[in-house]
Amino acid sequence: MCFKMFVSLFLMVFLSNGIQVETLEQKYSLETRYIEVPLDHFTAIAAPKFFKLRYLINAKYHVKGGPVFVYTGNEGDISIFAQNTGFMFDIAPVFNALLVFIEHRYYGQSLPFGNGSFSTTENMRYLTTTQALADFAFVIEYLKKSFFENVISYDTHPFVAFGGSYGGMLAAWLRMKYPYSVIGSISSSAPVFYFPGMTSCDQFYEKVTTVFEKYGREQCVKTIKLAWDVIINLSKTKLGMDFISTTWKLCRKLKGPEDVEILLNWLSNIYVNLAMVNYHYPTDLYAPLPAYPVKVFCDKITTSYFNDTKGLIEHFSHALEIYTNYTGKRVCNNINSTFEEYAELAWDYQRCTELVMPICSTDADMFITKPWDYEKYSYDCYKKYGVKSLPPDWAILAYGGKNLKYYSNMIFSNGMMDPYSCGGVFHNLSATVWSFNISDAPHQIDLRNSDVADNNYVIGARSFHIQAIKQWLNMV
Amino acid sequence: MCFKMFVSLFLMVFLSNGIQVETLEQKYSLETRYIEVPLDHFTAIAAPKFFKLRYLINAKYHVKGGPVFVYTGNEGDISIFAQNTGFMFDIAPVFNALLVFIEHRYYGQSLPFGNGSFSTTENMRYLTTTQALADFAFVIEYLKKSFFENVISYDTHPFVAFGGSYGGMLAAWLRMKYPYSVIGSISSSAPVFYFPGMTSCDQFYEKVTTVFEKYGREQCVKTIKLAWDVIINLSKTKLGMDFISTTWKLCRKLKGPEDVEILLNWLSNIYVNLAMVNYHYPTDLYAPLPAYPVKVFCDKITTSYFNDTKGLIEHFSHALEIYTNYTGKRVCNNINSTFEEYAELAWDYQRCTELVMPICSTDADMFITKPWDYEKYSYDCYKKYGVKSLPPDWAILAYGGKNLKYYSNMIFSNGMMDPYSCGGVFHNLSATVWSFNISDAPHQIDLRNSDVADNNYVIGARSFHIQAIKQWLNMV
Numbered sequence: 001m002c003f004k005m006f007v008s009l010f011l012m013v014f015l016s017n018g019i020q021v022e023t024l025e026q027k028y029s030l031e032t033r034y035i036e037v038p039l040d041h042f043t044a045i046a047a048p049k050f051f052k053l054r055y056l057i058n059a060k061y062h063v064k065g066g067p068v069f070v071y072t073g074n075e076g077d078i079s080i081f082a083q084n085t086g087f088m089f090d091i092a093p094v095f096n097a098l099l100v101f102i103e104h105r106y107y108g109q110s111l112p113f114g115n116g117s118f119s120t121t122e123n124m125r126y127l128t129t130t131q132a133l134a135d136f137a138f139v140i141e142y143l144k145k146s147f148f149e150n151v152i153s154y155d156t157h158p159f160v161a162f163g164g165s166y167g168g169m170l171a172a173w174l175r176m177k178y179p180y181s182v183i184g185s186i187s188s189s190a191p192v193f194y195f196p197g198m199t200s201c202d203q204f205y206e207k208v209t210t211v212f213e214k215y216g217r218e219q220c221v222k223t224i225k226l227a228w229d230v231i232i233n234l235s236k237t238k239l240g241m242d243f244i245s246t247t248w249k250l251c252r253k254l255k256g257p258e259d260v261e262i263l264l265n266w267l268s269n270i271y272v273n274l275a276m277v278n279y280h281y282p283t284d285l286y287a288p289l290p291a292y293p294v295k296v297f298c299d300k301i302t303t304s305y306f307n308d309t310k311g312l313i314e315h316f317s318h319a320l321e322i323y324t325n326y327t328g329k330r331v332c333n334n335i336n337s338t339f340e341e342y343a344e345l346a347w348d349y350q351r352c353t354e355l356v357m358p359i360c361s362t363d364a365d366m367f368i369t370k371p372w373d374y375e376k377y378s379y380d381c382y383k384k385y386g387v388k389s390l391p392p393d394w395a396i397l398a399y400g401g402k403n404l405k406y407y408s409n410m411i412f413s414n415g416m417m418d419p420y421s422c423g424g425v426f427h428n429l430s431a432t433v434w435s436f437n438i439s440d441a442p443h444q445i446d447l448r449n450s451d452v453a454d455n456n457y458v459i460g461a462r463s464f465h466i467q468a469i470k471q472w473l474n475m476v
Numbered sequence: 477m478c479f480k481m482f483v484s485l486f487l488m489v490f491l492s493n494g495i496q497v498e499t500l501e502q503k504y505s506l507e508t509r510y511i512e513v514p515l516d517h518f519t520a521i522a523a524p525k526f527f528k529l530r531y532l533i534n535a536k537y538h539v540k541g542g543p544v545f546v547y548t549g550n551e552g553d554i555s556i557f558a559q560n561t562g563f564m565f566d567i568a569p570v571f572n573a574l575l576v577f578i579e580h581r582y583y584g585q586s587l588p589f590g591n592g593s594f595s596t597t598e599n600m601r602y603l604t605t606t607q608a609l610a611d612f613a614f615v616i617e618y619l620k621k622s623f624f625e626n627v628i629s630y631d632t633h634p635f636v637a638f639g640g641s642y643g644g645m646l647a648a649w650l651r652m653k654y655p656y657s658v659i660g661s662i663s664s665s666a667p668v669f670y671f672p673g674m675t676s677c678d679q680f681y682e683k684v685t686t687v688f689e690k691y692g693r694e695q696c697v698k699t700i701k702l703a704w705d706v707i708i709n710l711s712k713t714k715l716g717m718d719f720i721s722t723t724w725k726l727c728r729k730l731k732g733p734e735d736v737e738i739l740l741n742w743l744s745n746i747y748v749n750l751a752m753v754n755y756h757y758p759t760d761l762y763a764p765l766p767a768y769p770v771k772v773f774c775d776k777i778t779t780s781y782f783n784d785t786k787g788l789i790e791h792f793s794h795a796l797e798i799y800t801n802y803t804g805k806r807v808c809n810n811i812n813s814t815f816e817e818y819a820e821l822a823w824d825y826q827r828c829t830e831l832v833m834p835i836c837s838t839d840a841d842m843f844i845t846k847p848w849d850y851e852k853y854s855y856d857c858y859k860k861y862g863v864k865s866l867p868p869d870w871a872i873l874a875y876g877g878k879n880l881k882y883y884s885n886m887i888f889s890n891g892m893m894d895p896y897s898c899g900g901v902f903h904n905l906s907a908t909v910w911s912f913n914i915s916d917a918p919h920q921i922d923l924r925n926s927d928v929a930d931n932n933y934v935i936g937a938r939s940f941h942i943q944a945i946k947q948w949l950n951m952v
Contacts (some may be wrong), residue, residue: 042604042874043601044601045597048860048864102663124520125519130518134873134874137873351846353520370912382522388520388524391618397517397617398610401656406655406885407655
């Protein structure tokens with residue numbers, strides 16, 4: 001249960017609190033297309049099944065002969081990720097590039113069995129990174145043939161992969177497994193090393209804590225640590241649960257220990273998300289947030305509460321609203337909130353089967369101490385989905401662990417203040433597999449559209465990407 | 477039906493005619509080991525299944541710190557391929573190398589469901605190149621951990637992949653998909669380009685014909701071409717079928733058109749095999765053969781037979797014995813012969829599902845004219861196995877087609893007189909993806925043990941390989 005909310009971290013960053021925003025079509029004029037892709041790319045069967053995979057195209061900046069920039073979709077509706085990858089739109093004119101955003105199977109509109117995609121274990125078995133990568137290669141191959149049918153050497157027509165977070169892992173893996181498909185990959189905040197045996201479990205929460213220490217006022221981390229016991233103790237009585245439920249405007253009152261567990265996860269998750277989106281300028285995409293939301297959050301809870309349980313809960317209420325209700329329009333907070341039911345389920349399944357990222361909290365961080373237990377994690381997953389996690393060393397076997405020296409044309413950029421940087425690539429791994437570490441930056445800021453408030457670090461990262469692409473395309 | 481025998485071409489080369497030979501253990505002192513590997517490397521399921529994969533080890537020449545030379549097994553019992561890859565044994569002392577030969581799943585003793593491995597379509601679904609490559613990577617990872625547990629950076633401990641024919645395709649694909657697993661690959665006579673859209677269907681039989689033209693006496697090809705009609709016409713009557721059956725010592729008399737079809741395929745197959753094993757020195761591994769068996773075969777059939785049907789059948793009988801019964805000990809010829817039932821079935825299944833290699837005969841070759849028809853081929857396969865072939869462009873998508881320029885440390889060697897060279901790599905594809913074309917050479921001669929009769933071309937090829945491995949291991 002513990003990671004039920006944690007597992008959707010990647011996507012939560014982009015989540016709306018229900019506020020209507022400008023549509024993707026209005027903003028970036030993307031054309032929606034669908035392509036029939038094989039459900040199973042690798043196995044011969046009696047009646048091969050296909051399903052509709054969605055992809056989005058922008059040909060506004062494309063000039064014949066120009067490259068294709070392809071975004072390898074994440075764990076959610078592809079339009080959300082297209083909207084948050086303004087960098088591709090910003091640089092398309094420089095390269096005369098065609099833009100393509102491919103949705104990940106089992107997310108958004110790309111559900112292999114429609115509403116039944118998650119109804120049985122059998123229906124979910126095709127939700128693997130191996131199949132997803134083959135989808136991307138399949139679509140790219142199709143585009144090379146159809147869109148560029150007049151290109152003589154279509155198989156060398158340059159496609160460049162882009163991806164952020166999990167999408168960045170996929171962009172890198174696509175370049176690794178299908179280098180004939182894309183000429184290079186730009187992976188922003190992609191925790192490709194965040195697997196058992198490669199990154200220790202305490203790193204993630206320690207990085208979140210570091211962000212709060214750096215950007216929050218003195219005592220912030222201490223107060224957050226103190227709060228766990230206060231909440232837990234208060235929740236031992238009905239009166240206490242009612243008080244928290246009312247003060248924090250929960251949509252449904254806490255009823256017992258299980259609800260409290262959910263509440264604690266919800267809270268952890270908010271801290272994590274605040275750290276990830278701790279951008280240096282206000283963001284206003286889905287949930288309006290101030291610049292440096294961690295700082296603003298911390299500003300609200302720096303009183304001393306040692307003998308003031310009620311005061312702490314009340315102050316936290318105001319602080320949490322920075323994240324949950326900055327506009328003041330939200331009526332209540334649903335701590336079980338599933339913004340997009342299928343996406344959360346699919347992602348949780350992926351985290352259970354392949355993407356097992358070790359996480360634990362220790363005395364060194366501001367979270368409730370909790371060990372990492374692969375066996376327990378795997379068993380909990382088994383109870384949920386009826387399948388066993390792949391073996392812990394699966395990622396090392398499937399994607400090379402840290403031994404990536406034989407690859408080429410890959411960039412891994414990390415926001416050094418992004419919790420997921422704990423699983424990132426921090427050193428150049430070959431002559432053309434590069435790491436770019438962006439000081440003071442949160443999660444995948446370099447893939448966002450340029451902003452007047454961008455600092456030199458972010459501008460530098462984007463220049464680095466542009467320069468690399470030019471090299472890959474023999475433009476320099 | 478036409479390709480029923482053709483499909484086992486690769487392996488037929490090494491086939492015994494039932495004669496007992498020195499065991500592998502006696503000759504090369506290989507230790508047999510087994511390892512439990514996942515039946516499905518990619519999918520999370522309720523109760524993950526494992527099966528025993530066999531591998532053979534020779535540590536005789538190994539000195540601590542030395543590399544590991546690993547042979548990626550073909551479509552058959554791994555011991556046969558180990559016995560035919562003397563090159564690895566010959567050079568092991570130079571490198572202090574450990575030798576490992578890994579059996580391919582569904583062959584030899586590595587049957588996932590034992591005797592039931594081919595009893596249902598469901599049981600056969602795990603027979604894919606994708607799973608086989610994952611097996612190899614799995615075993616290598618295991619060896620790196622177990623055998624070299626005292627090696628600090630085990631994940632960079634150098635393994636070099638070797639493979640001939642289909643095993644050579646796998647060695648190359650292993651390097652392509654798992655470059656962190658092996659530092660380089662040596663693929664001999666590996667038709668990695670022999671797929672729809674990459675190699676035209678007439679190339680294979682044309683190359684066989686070229687071999688007979690070059691090594692056979694004048695009129696040989698003409699006589700072989702003439703013989704088809706003679707056999708077909710003669711087989712139209714019971715008398716004719718009986719005559720052929722008796723003269724060619726068939727174990728079972730020909731009964732009708734279906735048997736005749738099998739006979740014609742058996743004959744085609746012998747021509748193909750003769751061309752493949754047309755070594756310049758006598759080979760005496762399973763079936764003793766003279767040097768240049770194509771020449772010896774042709775010497776027997778160069779009389780003029782235009783009005784002598786019986787004479788032609790009789791002379792062919794003697795000629796065929798060069799291949800079928802050089803020692804004179806064989807009692808009869810089984811044209812349905814399945815040397816190793818499972819291997820033939822497994823290979824036929826692979827040729828039906830993934831490894832669809834277009835083959836046709838035209839007026840330009842010495843075979844019966846027959847077009848290539850992917851749809852028909854696929855339909856025939858469907859009738860046999862109840863599964864559809866993967867799409868024709870599958871190999872381009874899965875293994876990059878001819879666009880291999882982003883890879884490194886790969887060698888593709890071709891015997892220029894090997895029929896399978898038609899699907900080989902003939903040009904260097906990157907700074908370290910090399911082609912080495914061995915003049916006048918048949919199928920995968922460079923992987924055989926050195927012989928006093930080796931010519932300079934073969935010696936050159938082996939020196940090339942040794943030099944490359946030294947470079948990969950930073951020994952030069």
